[in-house]
Amino acid sequence: xxxxxxxxxxxxxxxxxxxxxxxxxxxxxxxxxxxxxxxxxxxxxxxxxxxxxxxxxxxxxxxxxxxxxxxxxxxxxxxxxxxxxxxxxxxxxxxxxxxxxxxxxxxxxxxxxxxxxxxxxxxxxxxxxxxxxxxxxxxxxxxxxxxxxxxxxxxxxxxxxxxxxxxxxxxxxxxxxxxxxxxxxxxxxxxxxxxxxxxxxxxxxxxxxxxxxxxxxxxxxxxxxxxxxxxxxxxxxxxxxxxxxxxxxxxxxxxxxxxxxxxxxxxxxxxxxxxxxxxxxxxxxxxxxxxxxxxxxxxxxxxxxxxxxxxxxxxxxxxxxxxxxxxxxxxxxxxxxx
Ligand code: ASN
Numbered sequence: 001x002x003x004x005x006x007x008x009x010x011x012x013x014x015x016x017x018x019x020x021x022x023x024x025x026x027x028x029x030x031x032x033x034x035x036x037x038x039x040x041x042x043x044x045x046x047x048x049x050x051x052x053x054x055x056x057x058x059x060x061x062x063x064x065x066x067x068x069x070x071x072x073x074x075x076x077x078x079x080x081x082x083x084x085x086x087x088x089x090x091x092x093x094x095x096x097x098x099x100x101x102x103x104x105x106x107x108x109x110x111x112x113x114x115x116x117x118x119x120x121x122x123x124x125x126x127x128x129x130x131x132x133x134x135x136x137x138x139x140x141x142x143x144x145x146x147x148x149x150x151x152x153x154x155x156x157x158x159x160x161x162x163x164x165x166x167x168x169x170x171x172x173x174x175x176x177x178x179x180x181x182x183x184x185x186x187x188x189x190x191x192x193x194x195x196x197x198x199x200x201x202x203x204x205x206x207x208x209x210x211x212x213x214x215x216x217x218x219x220x221x222x223x224x225x226x227x228x229x230x231x232x233x234x235x236x237x238x239x240x241x242x243x244x245x246x247x248x249x250x251x252x253x254x255x256x257x258x259x260x261x262x263x264x265x266x267x268x269x270x271x272x273x274x275x276x277x278x279x280x281x282x283x284x285x286x287x288x289x290x291x292x293x294x295x296x297x298x299x300x301x302x303x304x305x306x307x308x309x310x311x312x313x314x315x316x317x318x319x320x321x322x323x324x325x326x327x328x329x330x331x332x333x334x335x336x337x338x
Pocket of ligand 1: 011058059088089091115
């Protein structure tokens, strides 16, 4: 094994260039990295760059891209001492979450980052994000995939994009960051504590496209917003974004009938709160107790992205409705607070 880092470039603003239609991903990132980072690369580990094909704006991400990223990491695992995934910020939290489950407690670092301004354009935050990722990617494994953005290292499955303008685009609302990367690296002391880290195995499963829906609740929700989930044979689960501590409009007969029918049709329903900070407290309010009666799965303080990816991944692994009812409460890789 070399002490090189492998950079997997998937697309996203960090590698975009200006076109007539606006910013778009472009090949040739290795050269742009060398042009932009120049001399400062001397203090950093050597690296190779693999560009995925096609390079995408991450708003076009699909489960096929997740597989392509995983397969690229897995097949290069033994040849590198650490990995950086360059990704668009729009759906980075979904990819980061799903990679956390796919990779599990991995014995090398996989650091996912990107930027708000492309490398090579003035004031690009891509420089500091990439430099910081290169500086730590080859260190002892943090025990799971991580996201590095704006001097902060966070658990991959706890982040949410919360700003479209700030350089600090991501927040980990319910889990302390793992480290602050200022002049010195300040590790927060949060222990991931995965003693049994391992190399990822070749993938033996595929994601079924369109298998998970998301239903945000809002006042006077029309039933047309959710009836389609029942009719759609591809849809096997939905993440229900509930109010506050996990409450639903239990006096809305259409919504209650829909949730009962989901249960009867063996389609999974997962309850996450719309609040970025906190989590569900199932049973605290009468308005939420229906969720317990219908064995709706508790998303606790998981992000939407982490809950969505978890059920997607469990379904991809071939688990049935009944198995997922049991497996759901396993804290697979620190996706919720115990
Ligand atoms: N639209 C871009 C993307 O997600 C946004 C970014 O990367 N900052 O690919």
